[in-house]
Amino acid sequence: MGTQHRKHFNDAGHAHELTFSCYRGLAFLKRERTRRCLADAIQESRENWQFDLWAYVVMPEHVHLVVRPREAEYDIAAIRKAIKAPVGTAAIAWLETNAPNGCPASRENAEAEPNDYSGNRVAAMIATPSNRHTDDNDRLHSC
Secondary structure, eight states, X not given: OOOOOSOOOOOTTOOEEEEEEOGGGOOGGGSHHHHHHHHHHHHXXXXXXXXXXXXXXXXXXXXXXXXXXXXXXXXXXXXXXXXHHHHHHHHHHHXXXXXXXXXXXXXXXXXXXXXXXXXXXXXXXXXXXXXXXXXXXXXHHOO
């Protein structure tokens, strides 16, 4: 059994700051497809785990969320996993189908992706990238 790397506190009424980093710090979240998957996972987790999303920042290589569970009894580790797992699973599936030899370099003029968020306000907010400066290394590692 592995060693737990973080201690979780499940105190009723408390908000929690969650940070997720992309594998090896790569800028996977530069792609709208990945941000949409993250937004969908957050929305589904909000409904299933009964928490409010108070704040978020989505950067190309990591995410910060501030969440507050609505129930007195909850498991923040399970909430965290419910958000992260679907995004990782979808990313791996996409890479296995579309880039079996690894992550391709991004192209500046890649085909645009549709912006249909089907009423998902979280998706609509997260799918808009920040204006944060990125360097050439981000472009090389973005899927």
